Amino acid sequence: MRGPHQERTRVGRDGRFELVEHVGSGGFGHVWRARDSVLAREVALKFLALDRLVGRRPNPERLAIVRDRFARESLIAAKVDSAYVARIYDCDIDGDEPFLVMEYVDGRPLSDYLGSRPLPLARTCRWSRQIAQGLAAAHDRSVVHRDIKPVNVLVREADSDVRIVDFGLSRFVDATETHSEAGTPLYMSPERCRAEPGDERSDLYSLGCVMYEMVTGWPPFGDEHAEAFALARAHEEQLPMRPGQAAGVPAPLDDLIMALLAKEPRQRPDNARVVVRAIAEVERLLGDTGPESSPEEGPADGAHRAGTGFADRLSAAELNVRHLTTQHGRDHHLVITARMELADLTGRSGDTRGAADLYDRIGRDCDDWYGPGNSLALDAFEGMARWVVARGTTGSQRTS
Structure with a gap:
């Protein structure tokens, strides 16, 4: 796997991409900020960790199969067109390492904004709606993410809008037959915990987990130190405390999050566009229900109030x-x-x-x-x- 101190400075056909800065590493591989010398723009290059997917001594036939599958999955994911999804421009290979050429997002992962404290409701609603809009665009193309989690949502520095990253990679990992199933236990739907393929509503469950963490300050079950088996059992069998038990969460938002976290996929919202409309209604209630109030007065009737806009x-x-x-x-x-x-x-x-x-x-x-x-x-x-x-x-x- 390409490490952060790679001697080569150019990769791709005819050295098209100049490596500028190592951005980070994860389960799938390394990410670099790079310069596309043909189109004169900044891009992100995501190098895949083949040793995780095909073993440390793969035979040539196995490598060829994985590369072909990677190209097919990249083509499918590249069809997603949304302002809230990081675009995939191309895929290429450097030596034995395939890599994605993606939109470079100058920003930080949503996980950097989360901790022991809830996010402000206006920010929670705005980012949740944008994630749902990105999912809706992907699902319209029959593309399922399979690993929605805070680190896969980037918040742009320029406008504080979100971009979902890594579309297509989880499906690619699932299809490698290496038993290295993609997904993150803290945010994985019950059906994905059972190693079922899942569908669009699996993404909605994961979105519900992320929204739960935004409004409460913690995931619905466990934390990053919990055992994967225990988290899977919790997702399959337990009900989390309603986020509305934390004061200040409007009832419609509380109901939406709990609907997204339904154990049975058919009991969740029908699709991401339904979720977008539900969040927009919460935003309307936050933004259009009455005049502003002072700290001494508080909201006049206990509801969230604000002026238009x-x-x-x-x-x-x-x-x-x-x-x-x-x-x-x-x-x-x-x-x-x-x-x-x-x-x-x-x-x-x-x-x-x-x-x-x-x-x-x-x-x-x-x-x-x-x-x-x-x-x-x-x-x-x-x-x-x-x-x-x-x-x-x-x-x-x-x-x-």
């Missing part, structure tokens, strides 16, 4: 934070101010939990950068306290 304002505020961070660095006072404005905007949309979490992160960062007791840190923790109070007020209104 609030989702666009949140997106613009997020981009402003990213741009200022690029220009000045994370610890600049302009970045901190922009993050506080984003936190307040999040709270006024009705996501009081999200606002409190954002302020808490700002306070912790300021503590680390400037030391405990710094005025910016104190301002941030005061902002967190305001939205915690607003959240508690909202919760009491819901239960009264």
Whole structure:
């Protein structure tokens, strides 16, 4: 498998691709940022780990079969056309290593945004809808991903939109007859856990797992340290705690996630376009149900409220934070101010939990950068306290 310190700088027919930077490694192989000398554009090259797929001493006939299958699967995946799917431009071979030529996405994986805390609801809905739209475009072409997970969703630096990567690779791995079944146990559907091929609704189950983690801060079952067998049993037999038990998750979003996590494929939404419409309806409820509210007042009736176009304002505020961070660095006072404005905007949309979490992160960062007791840190923790109070007020209104 091509390592990160490869001596050669050009690969492909006639040295078409110049290797620029090793981006990362994974179960399928290595990824490089490269320059296409023919079309004068940046691309990503994904080299496949043949030793995983065909063994360390494959015979020539076996290699030829795998290469042909790789070319066929690449051709199928290349037909997917969506703004939310990283395009596959070509496939090639360098020595014994086949590689994909893909759209280069300048951004970070969704997994970098996940942790022990939920994401703000507006961001959760936006990214979930975009993933569903990408899946819908793929499923229209009868292309199933089979390994939807946070590391296979990249968030672009330029506009904070997502791109799904690795379409076609899981199907290719499944077809190699090496017993190295593709998929990630934390996000694998019950039927895939049973080694069944699965279909479009398997992707929807995995999307449900990713959405669950976005709104709660943790996957529906286990963590990255859990045994694969135990995770498979959980996906097949257990029901996760409803995400709506975490305060602040709207009932329609809670119901949608639980529907996506249904054990039987036929009990899940019919297709990805149904999911897109359901998320869009949640976004409408978040964005069009009433006037803005202050931290002291909270949402007037316990629902998520915001003015018309609030989702666009949140997106613009997020981009402003990213741009200022690029220009000045994370610890600049302009970045901190922009993050506080984003936190307040999040709270006024009705996501009081999200606002409190954002302020808490700002306070912790300021503590680390400037030391405990710094005025910016104190301002941030005061902002967190305001939205915690607003959240508690909202919760009491819901239960009264």
